[in-house]
Amino acid sequence: MISTAPLRWAAPAALFGAAGLAHLLRPAGFDAIVPRALPGRARTWTNVSGALELALALGFTVPAARPATARAAVALLLAVWPANGQMALDAWRGGSGVRRAVTTARLPLQVPLIRLVARAGR
Template identity: 45%
Template sequence: MKLPRDVAALVGIFAVSGVVHLVRPQVYEPLMPSWVPRHREVILGSGVAELACAAGLAVPASRRTAGWASAALLLGVFPGNVKMALDAQRSRRPGRRTTALKIGTLLRLPLQWPMIRAALRAARN
């Protein structure tokens, strides 16, 4: 069975993001809410989870389970994405990079929903 385009995109996103979580975890530290303990370990664990979801989505035999796991993972990291967007909007630092970060963090939020929809599609098919 051919991998649907949206699910294939999700595999790619998870694969790239998972690698970045493991290779450069400091990128994700500003996302972490203060109430989450052991930030570095959670970041590394979420990178492993993203890679496992990517691999599971790519294999037909595990796609259903990986789809449910992927949807749960995306819902789980959503508060971090909201925090990052709010923090970026509060920033008073001038410059193009700050403006781009503010725009990027806001645009990222609605993009979570098509990713969750793709994960659920994989879980149902």
């Protein structure tokens, strides 16, 4: 029987790695969804979240670090949930029907993502 254990941490590592790179290589789109209530520049928040996502991706690859990495990843996902809400609000204020649907659907999809990440720490 093939073990699925590597998939438990590989998927979150890949997701966080891709997201971190996207934040750092194409920051403008992420700057636009930083909640306006946060202090400081949006680019700072984008860069910090990108760096954190890359650190989490790396953390998932280290067996001893996975439990702490999973807890930190869940915390980050909860912390950035307001940005997803901001993106949905912005889409409803002037986006296409497809953009509205995608950004609205993304909000509840955060729940299974959080579960996936939490399982990766076991």
